[in-house]
Amino acid sequence: MRQSRGLFFVMAMFMVAPALAAPPGNRSAPSSPRFDIPAQSLADALDQYARQAGVQILYPYALAAALRSKPLQGRMPSRRALDRLLRGSGLAVVRFGDGIVTLRAVPPPTPARPRRVASPPPQPISAEPTPVPAEIVVTGRALQTPVTATQFSYAMTRIDAETLARAGPLSTADLFKQIPGFWVESTGGEASNNIRSRGIPTDGYSSVALLEDGLPVQYDGGLGYLNTDQIFRSDTTIDHVEAVRGGPSAIFAGNAPGGSIDFLTRNPLQKPGVTLSATGGNFGYARVDGYAGMRLTPELGVLIGGFYRRDDGLRDPGYPADRGGQIRAGLQYDDGTTRLSFNVKHLDDRVILYLPVPLQMDSSGRISPIAGFDPLYDTLAGPDNAAITFKTPSGARDFDLSKGTRSRIDFYTLSGRRALGSSAALEVKARLRTGYTSRDGLFPIGRPQSGDSYISTVLPQLGEAFPTASGAQICYADTDATFLPDSNGNGLVVGANLLSIALPMREFMGDVRLTGQVNRWGQHDLALGLTYADNRLDYDRTMGTVLLDVRGQARRLDVVAVDADGRPVGSLTDNGFVRYGSLFDNVTLKTANLALYVADEWKLSDHWRIDLGGRWERTRIGGRMELSSAVDLGDPRTLADDNVLAGTGIYQPIDRGFSGFNMTAGINFNPDPGTGIFLRLTRISRLPSASEFYADPERTDEAVVPIVMAEAGLIVQRRTWNLSAVLFRTHFKRLPFTDYRFDPVKSIYVSQTSIADTTATGMEVSAHARLIGPLSIDIQATVQDSRYVDFRYSELSGGTVVIHDVTGNQLIRVPRIALRASPSADLLSGRLRIGADLTHYSARFADIANSQRLSPFSMINAQISAQIGDHATLTLNGTNLTNSLGLTEGNPRMGSFDAGGMTARYFLARPEFGRTVRVTFRLSY
Structure with missing residues (x-):
């Protein structure tokens, strides 16, 4: 009901605005x-x-x-x-x-054909400033007035439609690798990836806002198990992308201290036409994209577009890994005074979530594959776990790993602008989102170990439960065949959690903004806005823990206790399950956010600009959590059903509220049209996320987190080259860190929380240069020193509490150095382009204790794009051509505080994908 009232309120305001500003009568001019x-x-x-x-x-x-x-x-x-x-x-x-x-x-007149003369000698590259074209940038701005790249007082990256089409990223996160300062982990597949900016120590999209046409795709991008990229796909209806790094992003969007990335859809009035493309890849990848936009009248246009895609998996699970797509239809009206846009988008997609895989380390510290498992192309997920039944106190519950992350979401978006006189306007945006996401995933736990080693750890437990047991053996759950050292090529077993989550959600967002220009002591572009968002999210989670053999498409194993004659007397497991109901959550969350913001882009003179902004925001989190308890399902033959977590029917209320104020100030100096220098200081109050109260509504460690961010930048635009260099420093204070670790012996999650500060100091560089002849190069580099401050945590060791001080350690998973060089050659008058991406990442750590080191790695990608005629393009993309084994993260279920170091021979980590090749044929009219 709240969403309906909010939508009615925003639409009513917009309908009243034309009456306030309409010209009188119908008199002839x-x-x-x-x-x-x-x-x-x-x-x-x-x-x-x-x-x-x-x-x-x-x-x-x-x-x-x-x-x-x-x-x-x-x-x-x-x-x-x-x-x-x-x-x-x-x-x-x-x-x-x-x-x-x-x-x-009007095309420029064709010049008269000149007489043939000798070519002049090549001229040296000029360093003189050249005029920089102004363009409309909407993200992080108070008003949509034209500005040049050198007039910004923050770092902004623009990815145009041609680059989007040519890059053909495999995921939304993959696209963000083109943005300096961002550390992107795209090894989860098409969704559920992680992105970090400027040493910000939070994962997912909890500190970087993903927007579409200026509104968040999901207001809180850091909801547990519901990252924003799970419900967003880029396709040919997107015109371009604008990414703001730091700067004013926290003024115009919530949950955006690290930046905001805005996907702007195509306008059929400005860019009518038809685009069709088909893509095929070496991993069974097949995708079709389409867009059609047309003007019905000079003021009214329509569009329709979307995609459908299926593939067998970048790592083969033995069933279709990704399948589905989305469709969008919209209307655009613009008569010069009033602009209205309405579109509907439906997403129906299933994508696999790739998780850590087994690896080994030799005595010299070199990481290599385990026999029988290829970490570049294999995954533990497979048909043996595609359709299983969980036992619960209320009956059987189906688990289907082949569903992966399934999203069926509808988005209804309305936006408009009404001019109020010659220098003011009212802008309104509203979005209603309905639907659900479900996630069935296989999450590896612990470390791989030999079958004999596993038996030795569980034998005391079996002996206590079954007194006549004198030993145990492992067999396959589906055939009862004995598991032997050569059964899977390595004799190793590993635990895994089969996790099933249902996440139905309904969300409304509205933004009303009054803009105008005031000419007093220079020119002020002003904005005063109000944002409202509320949602209801149901969170239903259950989990069972199983034992698997280590192989591609792993199979479930049973552990059977036997007596002295080898006869079965009981079982640790049941159908491969070590424990049914090892996790249970039933939560309803209701969140309401209200924000007021003001911004001023103040042009003092032709050379000086000042940007000011402030945002006050309040969040209210309500709902309830069902309490749980362990239940014995009563099967005496197995231990798997002895402690099944289930709901009690008793609910604990959730009622929390937080508010905070963000403010930013930036100054830009243009000594000449092709050079800009800026300074910016931002103070942000990061509000807690609703999902932080899933398991503990009364937790007291969650509070508003103060963040201070400073940046200084240089932007240079020249005829044959350009450069953007930004120095930044980020300081988080009193940020809660939770170590959420799964204990594979007891098959339970254990957690502890510590509150600490973090700092990050670094530099982002982005440059482009035209070299000799057809050669060009693009370079991106991020160098940063990100560390924990005043960080201590405790550990129980041998009955004694031990305090660990990790102050000064490097932030987890973020490299100190990230480099990307992209040389290219434009041949045949620009009709053939050959390019490559050479990337390198320095060493990282999988845990806060910095005990598990992730080695540095490099990758090579390549691309060839050929223009065929006036309307067709053929593009060939190849990624990780050398099959580099680069690890992006360890295994979070081993613990984020201390993952146990690298002393064990076998471990779990998530690497980059192996070599892929894709071909795209594209028609545009």
């Missing part, structure tokens, strides 16, 4: 109206012209937004005024009459 249009972007000038002339005007927005108009004043015929406004702009009138004006771009 005078034949020679009076014009008063100041110098500004040509797009804004044309909008003012339309209002003052009393006409509707349609024009190439992106082109006009990048141009500057001259002032126009005086009384004159409308056509003469328009011709004066367009003089030298490259735009021409196609239609003028009936109250509608249509403009188009």
Whole structure:
């Protein structure tokens, strides 16, 4: 009900706005109206012209937004005024009459064919500043006015439509590897990946907001088991991406201290056309994308697009790993005064979650595969675990690993803008999201060990339960065949949790923003906004722990106790389950967020700009959690059902509230049009996430976390090269860290929490240069020193409490050095492009104690793109061509505080994927 009221409120405000600003009556405009249009972007000038002339005007927005108009004043015929406004702009009138004006771009005249003369000697690269074109950037901005790259007081990366189409990333996270300062772990597959920015010590999308058309895809991107990228897919309906690193992102979006990444959809009025593409890959990958946009009238356009994809898996589980897609349909209206957009998107997709795999380390510290298991192409997930029944006190519950992460989500998005006079506007955005996500996954635990070693650890437990037992043996759960050292090529076994989660969610978000320009002591672009979001999330989680053999597509194992004559007397397991119901959660969460924000982009002069912003936000978290207790299901032949966690029917309420204030100030200096220098200081209050109260509604360690971020940047744009370099420092205070570790002996999760600070100091560099002839190179580098401050935790060892001090240790999983060099060659007048990505990451650590070191690694990717005719493109993408075994994370279920070091021969970690090759054929009209 709250979502419905919120949607009605926002829509009502937008409907009232036109009445407040509508021109009086239907009187005919005078034949020679009076014009008063100041110098500004040509797009804004044309909008003012339309209002003052009393006409509707349609024009190439992106082109006009990048141009500057001259002032126009005086009384004159409308056509003469328009011709004066367009003089030298490259735009021409196609239609003028009936109250509608249509403009188009005019190609430059073809120059006369010059006489053939000797080529002049090559000139040295000029270091003189050149004019930098202005463009419209909407993310992290108060107002959509044109700015140049050198006028920003924060770091921003733009990924255009051509780059999106050419890169063809395998996941949303894969795309973010093009953004400096971001450490991206895309080894989870198409969804459930991790992203970090500037040494921020939280995972998932808890500190980086993923937006679509300016609104969060999910308001809280850090919900447990519901990362934002699980419900978002990029396709050909996306026009471009704008990524803000740090800066003002925490002013315009919640949960965004590290940055915000905005996916902007295509506008059928500005970019009509048809795009079709088909992709095939060496891992059974097949994908079809499509987009169609058209103008029904000069003011009204429609679009439809989406994708469908299936594949056998980057690591083969023995069943289709990913299958599904999404479709979007939308309407766009723009008469020069009022802009309205409405679209509906439906996602129905299943994707596999790739988790750590078994590996071994030799005496020299070299990591290598285990016999019988290829870490680049194998996964423990397989058909043997695709359809299993859990035993619970209320009956059987089905588990289907082949479903993976299943999302069926509908998004309804409405946005609009109404001009209020010549210098103000009301902007409204609203989104309703309904549907559910379910997750069935196989999560490895502990370490691989030999079958004999495993038996020795459980034999005392079996002897206590079955007094006549004198030994034990391992056999396969489906055939009862004895498990032998050569059964799987290595004789190893490993534990795993089969986790099943249902996450139905309904969420409403609305943002109302009043913008305007004030010319006093310079020019102020102002924004005053209000954001409201509320959601209801149900969290139903159950889990069973099983024993597997170590192989690709692992099989379940049973451990049977035998007497002196070898006869079975009982069993540790049942159908491979060591414990049914090793985890249980039944939680309902209701969250309401309210935020007020204000921003001012203050242009003091042609050389100086100041950006100011503030945001106050309040979150209210309510709901209830069902208490659980252990139940014995009563089968005397096995221990697997003796301690099944189940709900008691008694609920504990959840009722928490937090509020905080964010503020930022930045200054930019342009010594010349091609150079920008900026400084920025930001203070953020990070509010706790609702999912932090899943298991303990009364926890007291959760509080508002103060964050201070400082950055200084240099942006240089030249004719043949450009450079962006940003120094940053980040300080988190009083941040709770939880060690959530699974005990494979007792088959339970144990946890402890410690509160500490973190600091990060570093530099991001992004550069592009045109080299000799057709050669170019792009370089990205991030160097950072991220450490824990005042971090101590305790451990019980031999009955004694031991305090460990890890102050000064490196933040987990974040490399100190990340390098990416992308050389390319444009041949045949730009119709053939050959490029490569060379990446290198320095060593990282899988735990806070820095005991488990993840070795440095490098990778090589390559790409060839050929233009065929005027409308077709053929692209070949290859990733990890050398099959580099690069580890991105260890196994979090071993513990994030101390994963036990690297003393054991066998361990679990998650590596990059093996070599892939994909071919895409694309048609655009």
